[in-house]
Amino acid sequence: MSGAAGRPASSGAAVPGRLATGQGAKGKRAVAQPLAAGGVVTETPTPAIAPAPPARPAADAPRRRGGRGAGEHAAWKSVRQERWEGALELEGELPLWLDGTYLRNGPGLWNLGDYGFRHLFDGYATLVRVSFRDGRAVGAHRQVESEAYRAARAHGKVCYREFSEVPKPDSFLSYVGQLATLFSGSSLTDNSNTGIVRLGDGRVLCLTETIKGSIVIDPDTLDTIGKFEYTDKLGGLIHSAHPIVTDTEFWTLIPDLIRPGHSVVRMDAGTNERQFVGRVDCRGGPAPGWVHSFPITEHYVVVPEMPLRYCAKNLLRAEPTPLYKFEWHRESGAYMHVMCKASGKVVASVEVPPYVTFHFINAYEETDEEGRVTAIVADCCEHNANTSILDKLRLQNLRSFTGQDVLPDARVGRFRIPLDGCPFGELESALDPDEHGRGMDMCSINPDYVGKKYRYAYACGARRPCNFPNTLTKVDLVEKTAKNWYEEGAVPSEPFFVPRPGAVEEDDGVAISMVSARDGSAYALVLDAKTFQEVARAKFPYAMPYGLHCCWVPRDSSSA
Numbered sequence: 001m002s003g004a005a006g007r008p009a010s011s012g013a014a015v016p017g018r019l020a021t022g023q024g025a026k027g028k029r030a031v032a033q034p035l036a037a038g039g040v041v042t043e044t045p046t047p048a049i050a051p052a053p054p055a056r057p058a059a060d061a062p063r064r065r066g067g068r069g070a071g072e073h074a075a076w077k078s079v080r081q082e083r084w085e086g087a088l089e090l091e092g093e094l095p096l097w098l099d100g101t102y103l104r105n106g107p108g109l110w111n112l113g114d115y116g117f118r119h120l121f122d123g124y125a126t127l128v129r130v131s132f133r134d135g136r137a138v139g140a141h142r143q144v145e146s147e148a149y150r151a152a153r154a155h156g157k158v159c160y161r162e163f164s165e166v167p168k169p170d171s172f173l174s175y176v177g178q179l180a181t182l183f184s185g186s187s188l189t190d191n192s193n194t195g196i197v198r199l200g201d202g203r204v205l206c207l208t209e210t211i212k213g214s215i216v217i218d219p220d221t222l223d224t225i226g227k228f229e230y231t232d233k234l235g236g237l238i239h240s241a242h243p244i245v246t247d248t249e250f251w252t253l254i255p256d257l258i259r260p261g262h263s264v265v266r267m268d269a270g271t272n273e274r275q276f277v278g279r280v281d282c283r284g285g286p287a288p289g290w291v292h293s294f295p296i297t298e299h300y301v302v303v304p305e306m307p308l309r310y311c312a313k314n315l316l317r318a319e320p321t322p323l324y325k326f327e328w329h330r331e332s333g334a335y336m337h338v339m340c341k342a343s344g345k346v347v348a349s350v351e352v353p354p355y356v357t358f359h360f361i362n363a364y365e366e367t368d369e370e371g372r373v374t375a376i377v378a379d380c381c382e383h384n385a386n387t388s389i390l391d392k393l394r395l396q397n398l399r400s401f402t403g404q405d406v407l408p409d410a411r412v413g414r415f416r417i418p419l420d421g422c423p424f425g426e427l428e429s430a431l432d433p434d435e436h437g438r439g440m441d442m443c444s445i446n447p448d449y450v451g452k453k454y455r456y457a458y459a460c461g462a463r464r465p466c467n468f469p470n471t472l473t474k475v476d477l478v479e480k481t482a483k484n485w486y487e488e489g490a491v492p493s494e495p496f497f498v499p500r501p502g503a504v505e506e507d508d509g510v511a512i513s514m515v516s517a518r519d520g521s522a523y524a525l526v527l528d529a530k531t532f533q534e535v536a537r538a539k540f541p542y543a544m545p546y547g548l549h550c551c552w553v554p555r556d557s558s559s560a
């Protein structure tokens with residue numbers, strides 16, 4: 001067991017009533033304060049953002065105060081300090097081969113003073129780091145210093161357009177001014193609270209759906225290094241939050257809201273210059289389908305077009321609609337397009353049953369006896385074509401679990417896209433969704449299998465009743481079974497697969513998930529990916545909010 005920090009740094013104890021910040025709103029230097037054995041929190045007093053007092057059992061409006069009530073789960077409470085670092089107490093034994101840094105991104109700060117944000121996706125980006133070495137773990141967290149976060153801290157209010165929050169204009173004139181800035185993109189947020197990827201050249205990038213929200217961070221210190229500037233002339237304001245990144249490449253999709261469609265672009269590792277590969281025109285609807293993520297295969301890029309589409313009108317609104325910046329166009333149809341990576345040509349465009357997904361899991365090519373590609377198989381976390389999941393992720397809903405089962409059903413949706421000119425594709429459940437409690441999102445796979453035939457996916461599933469995915473699940477797509485991990489009251493984030501160096505089998509490695517426990521504790525859970533049994537947990541000395549996506553920086557590529 002390694003020595004642990006003893007005093008909680010969050011949920012009240014360490015710095016009651018204020019948030020520690022790296023560089024104060026008015027340019028004050030951060031002060032390093034000893035927090036506890038092995039732990040350091042840096043703090044600058046700032047009146048701009050402070051943890052809100054306990055929330056009343058609130059209706060959605062007015063949204064004053066933001067979820068610090070005693071009964072609420074720590075997963076949905078804002079992180080308390082801007083940063084912390086220290087040794088983590090271990091339970092169990094970490095594999096000695098686990099040598100590197102786990103990084104998690106997510107929207108961990110949902111309060112500005114006594115103002116509470118509305119939606120999970122609105123929060124300011126909070127990074128969590130767990131560095132593993134010689135069977136020990138050191139943890140840290142830190143806010144990403146985006147322009148949006150710095151402006152909010154300086155002015156005590158939302159200054160950029162977030163997922164659902166928009167700056168409140170003080171006059172009609174400033175409202176008109178805001179509309180103008182929307183078209184230029186300058187009012188859009190750069191709050192990179194969603195993805196985190198390690199590029200082939202070693203740079204680590206935090207991402208959201210706005211292109212300006214691509215921010216380079218230092219994986220060792222969690223310092224914000226600066227904007228990732230795309231040096232090409234491709235433009236665009238939004239892109240997929242989940243580019244596909246390999247050692248040599250970066251693929252992403254840029255939606256075109258004027259002439260509905262998507263540009264497929266790629267970037268070589270070591271450069272900042274995206275190159276246009278091809279364009280997919282939308283087949284239905286007035287706008288492109290929302291693409292949060294997409295899959296690729298060895299030779300193709302799959303471009304999804306779901307009936308949940310961007311909506312220019314909703315982008316301009318001050319108050320959110322039930323589907324935020326999107327609209328459901330059932331009549332517009334649902335499609336899957338396939339583009340050849342080499343030629344940029346669309347080689348298939350098929351109509352499929354309606355679907356709703358945030359996350360594609362993987363895709364691969366099916367071949368005949370002569371090795372010709374006959375179809376593409378693409379798997380996703382599919383919400384049974386039900387858009388209500390977006391509303392369920394409103395913070396008020398997440399904070400008010402009453403024991404009723406309100407999480408909509410989800411499944412592994414498997415598309416089969418024929419490449420023989422047939423106009424239709426199939427969409428079916430890849431396994432009985434009851435295997436994983438009909439919850440399915442926040443997935444990862446062995447990175448060596450991206451774009452290839454694969455067998456295992458790791459994700460968050462459900463143990464009912466629940467209002468949010470509350471289990472970790474390992475799905476076997478061949479046996480069509482799942483192994484599940486559950487602990488009462490736990491809110492686990494994406495189980496991120498880390499392969500054992502030298503592994504031959506697909507599931508030889510561990511799955512790491514940061515868990516926010518009901519009692520206000522938080523730990524990095526390490527599961528043996530084969531058995532899905534716990535091998536160790538590394539405990540933070542304070543509560544940690546829920547977070548989204550992760551990446552792994554192996555030791556030999558980091559300086560820590």
Ligand SMILES: CC(=O)/C=C/C=C(C)/C=C/C1=C(C)CCCC1(C)C
Nearest residue numbers: 121161162163189194208209238325
């Ligand atoms: C956290 C997550 O999964 C999604 C985050 C999405 C965001 C922050 C989207 C933001 C957007 C804007 C600020 C304006 C333009 C539309 C849209 C991409 C939805």
Ligand SMILES: CC(/C=C/C=O)=C\C=C\C=O
Nearest residue numbers: 194358389440441469548
């Ligand atoms: C957390 C989530 C969905 C959970 C539903 O089951 C989606 C997150 C999307 C963004 O990355």
Ligand SMILES: [Fe+2]
Nearest residue numbers: 194241292358
């Ligand atoms: Fe995501």
